Amino acid sequence: MRETPAYLTVAALFIAVVAVSSSAPLIAFAAAPALAVAFWRNAIAFAALTPISAGPRRAEVRTLLSADGLYCVLAGVALAAHFATWMPSVQLGSVATATALVATQPVWQGLLAAALPSWSRVRGGSPSRLGWAGILLAVIGVAWATGVDIGVSAQAVVADVLALLGAMAAAVYTAFGERARARLSTTTYTWACYGTCAALLLAVCLIAGVRMTGYDQRTWAAILALVIGAQLLGHSMFNYALHRVTATTVSVLILLEVPGAALLAWAWLGQTPRAEALPGLALLVVGVAVVILAGARSRSAATASASLADAADPTPSGAGH
Template identity: 75%
Template sequence: MALTVAVLAVSSSAPLIAFAAAPALAIAFWRNGLAALVLTPITLGPRRAEVRRAAAGPAGILCVLAGLALALHFATWMPSVQLGSVATATALVATQPVWQGLIAAAQGRRPSAAGWTGIGLAVAGAAWATGADVGVSGQAVLADVLALLGAVAAAVYTALGERARTRLSTTTYTWICYGTCAVVLLAVCLLFGVDLTGYDSRTWAAILAIVAGAQLLGHSMFNYALQHTSATTVSVLILLEVPGAAFLAWWWLGQVPRAGSLPGLALLLTGVAVFLVGAARVVRTESLSS
């Protein structure tokens, strides 16, 4: 249920970013800063003791590192949405499971053969569905590179979150993580003179929608799920954001998906199904052996 809500919520992120008439870095700051502000009464109230324990132990360090990785993710992927197309940026950031699988393998938790097959099919489907902008223009190439860097940063963020969530509640983890991310992005915005205010009402409405949907419902639900499933599984399910974002971009922004992208979307969904079936078999086998 949490993952379903998260996928639906984050699917709105890229279209809203493209719609908002504000710098991508500013949107990234506001979505994290406002989300941390909403969580503050809880973390400094009922969760105050847990926050103190986190600040004095390794869990707090993991949260801060996750926040730094999240800041890098937003600082690269969100500009790519405004420089290129919603569908292409979403597809390239969807290579996250590849990096997530490599991180898991480096930690000694290699995905099964079915898992790797599912990852390969899903990522290939994402690329097929949207295509890349390499060779179209210099700006399009920059957008592609930023989206790929965003995918790597997202994988690191999710891997760190998986470790931190074994020791902290979702609220405390996300508050520290979002707060760290907001502070870093604020410093970057001030350093480069990014305008943080002066937007029209529709832009502020889009930012608030991103905070409520993609940030608090989307990212927070993914963080909650990390306590119950692996980072690699979460990363693969995030791929479902690709068809969701493509549909919203078509319905709302008039970015009509190519007819040739439809087989790619089908391949993406097939890859997710293959991965989940493989993961279920591994869990069932481990349960029987124990």
């Protein structure tokens, strides 16, 4: 198999970081209710993936009636909760703070693994000492950043709470998604997940009387940019780069979305991050990076231990004991 040229990997990572960084500024820019934007970005992505799911992947789609399909649906429910909380937080508060708070997803994944050990094998087990140190740093950073917002307005505090709830929902979404992805392709999984998410958000919008159409051209352009950028292109480029770089590297690079989104919001929307919140946001990002690196170290140690156990066991792989 031909090796991916290094410059293509660097280009893919650059495009991916810019694409995901544009998500929050585009949401803030769109002159439409956040729930409607969330619906349209998932519905359009679902429609874009349907020809592939109905064609080359149709045999795999039939397997969604199994437990794998249930995991896809549960992941879609969690994704809907993520979008229904985080996207309004971007429009209610600042792009920089909302993006930083939702980036705490790995922290909540670590806490989920500690609280539910039966799920911990998916993420490499409960947090190690280094992982707990990273969680502590992130929590201090969150307290610092949100404490600044308490003195700003009640709306800013609501935005912070919604962003944190969005991060928690994203952790649950990832947990169910990893279960589904154990046997499903990325295309089939995302098609089912986005479809579930779009259906739920549509129901919420209709019940709440959210305006779904009648937007100006710039809002529709922002929605399409969200679909092409953050929803499809960003994650696709990260997946492409995984041929040459580790998942840990990708996870840490995704944290560049925090300063990237802040810079885009400053240059494009005129949102200047509050100076007193910057140390807290920086500490939060460092804490999350430590959590990611600690998780990678724990998974590497677990893999090494399993390899040593297999080498010491004369029973052929796959046979019963």
